[in-house]
C-alpha cells in the first residue's frame with residue numbers, strides 16, 4: 001500500500017510557502033512511519049522560525065486579493081476542492097490509513113466529512129450578511145458588517161489529520177482569511193495534501209501555506225507574529241494553554257478544541273441494545289483516540305449487569321488489525337507512548353479494584369496494537385476518572401440516582417461531549433441542561449456533522465467549528481455610524 005500511496009500523486013514531502021513547495025532552510029528532514037508496521041513511509045522538512053515567518057508574510061501579502069474577491073468566487077473554489085476530495089476519496093483515505101492507522105472505512109468517513117465541511121463553508125461564504133440597527137437618531141444609519149480577521153494560524157492533531165484541517169481551512173477561506181497550517185508531525189501527509197487541493201482548485205498562491213517541522217518554533221512564530229490575527233488549535237489542553245499564553249501579547253482571536261473526559265450515562269429505562277451499540281461507537285472509533293470519545297461510562301444499578309455483559313461480549317468480538325485488512329474495526333494506536341498511557345490507566349484501575357471483562361493488555365499483533373478493553377467496578381479515585389485515556393479502554397461506574405450521576409459527570413475540568421441514554425423525555429431535558437458540556441448526544445453515540453456546532457466549554461476550549469456558527473470565529477464585526485443624512 002505504501003507504494004500505491006507514494007505513487008498516487010497526492011503525497012507531498014515538501015512544505016508549501018507562498019505557492020512554492022520547499023524543503024527546510026537547514027535541509028533537515030524527518031521520517032514518518034506507518035503506526036501499524038513501523039515502516040518508514042517518507043520524510044518531511046523540519047521547518048523552523050524563518051520558514052514560518054515567510055509563510056506568514058506570504059499569507060499576509062495574499063490577504064488583500066483573497067478577501068477582496070466576491071463571495072461567489074471564493075465559494076466556487078471551495079466547491080471545486082470538495083469535488084476533488086470526493087473524486088479522490090479512495091486515494092486520500094488510503095494515505096490517511098497508512099500514516100494514521102485507522103480502519104479504511106473510518107478513513108473514508110473522515111475524508112467524506114471533510115468534503116462536506118468544505119462544501120458547507122462554500123455555501124456559507126455567500127451568506128456572510130451584515131445588519132442594519134434601528135437608529136436612535138433620525139439623521140443617522142447604523143450598520144454592522146462582518147470582515148475576515150486576517151491571517152490565521154492553524155495547528156492540528158494526528159487523530160483526525162484530514163478533517164481537523166477541513167473545518168478550519170474551509171471556514172477561513174470562506175470568510176476571506178488566508179492561512180498557515182501546521183499539521184501534526186506524526187500525520188503530515190494528510191496536512192500537506194491540502195496545499196495540493198487548494199492549488200488544483202485554483203486558490204491563488206499564498207492563500208494556503210502548509211508547514212511541517214518543529215512545533216515549538218512554528219507555534220512560537222505563529223503566536224508571536226503580529227501579522228497573524230487568529231490562532232485555531234485542536235489538540236491537548238496542555239499545548240492549548242501554552243498557545244493561549246503565547247498569543248496574549250498580540251491579543252489574537254483564539255479557537256481551541258482541546259481534551260475531553262466524556263461521560264456516557266445509561267439510565268435504567270434506556271434501550272439496552274441501542275445503548276450498547278452507541279457505547280461501542282462512542283468508545284472504540286479511531287481506537288478510542290477521539291476527543292469526543294467516552295472516557296467514563298456511568299450505568300444505573302438496575303441495568304448495570306445486563307449492560308456490562310452485553311457490552312463486553314460485543315467488545316470481545318471487535319476485529320483488531322491493520323486498517324487495510326477487510327472487516328477490521330480497530331487499528332493500532334498512534335505510537336508507543338499512547339499504548340503506555342492505556343497500560344498505565346488499566347493497571348492503576350485494576351490495582352484499585354476494577355474487574356476486567358474484556359481485553360486488558362497489549363494485543364498479540366504487537367507494534368502499537370492494544371486489546372479493546374472493558375473494566376467494571378470503576379471508582380472515582382482511579383486515574384481514568386480524571387484523565388483522558390485516548391485509547392480503547394472503557395471503564396464502568398455504577399450509579400444510583402440522577403443527582404449523583406450529574407455531580408459525578410460534571411466533576412472534571414473538561415466540558416467537551418457527554419452522552420445520555422434514557423426513554424424519559426423530562427429526564428432528557430433535565431439532565432442535558434445540567435450537564436456542563438458543549439455537546440450532548442442523547443440516545444446517540446456519534447454526533448459529529450458539518451451542520452452542527454462542534455466545541456467545548458471549561459478547559460475543553462472555546463469557539464465552534466462547522467455549522468452556521470463556525471464562521472463567526474473567522475470574522476470581526478465592524479460598526480458603521482453614518483451621519484449627516
Ligand SMILES: NC(=O)C1=CN([C@@H]2O[C@H](COP(=O)(O)OP(=O)(O)OC[C@H]3O[C@@H](n4cnc5c(N)ncnc54)[C@H](OP(=O)(O)O)[C@@H]3O)[C@@H](O)[C@H]2O)C=CC1
Nearest residue numbers: 156157183184185215216219235236239257258259291390
Ligand atoms: N482534542 C483532540 O482532538 C486531541 C487531544 N489530544 C490529547 O492530547 C494528548 C497528547 O497528544 P499529542 O499529540 O501530544 O497532542 P499535542 O497537543 O501535543 O499535539 C497537537 C498539535 O500541537 C502541536 N504542538 C505540540 N507542541 C506544540 C508547541 N509547543 N507549540 C505549537 N504546537 C505544538 C503538535 O505538533 P507535533 O505533532 O509536531 O508535535 C500537533 O500539531 C492525547 O493523548 C490526547 O489526550 C491529542 C490530539 C488531539
Ligand SMILES: O=C(O)CCCC(=O)O
Nearest residue numbers: 159160234290291292448
Ligand atoms: O477528536 C477530534 O478532535 C474531532 C472528532 C471528530 C469526530 O468526532 O469525527
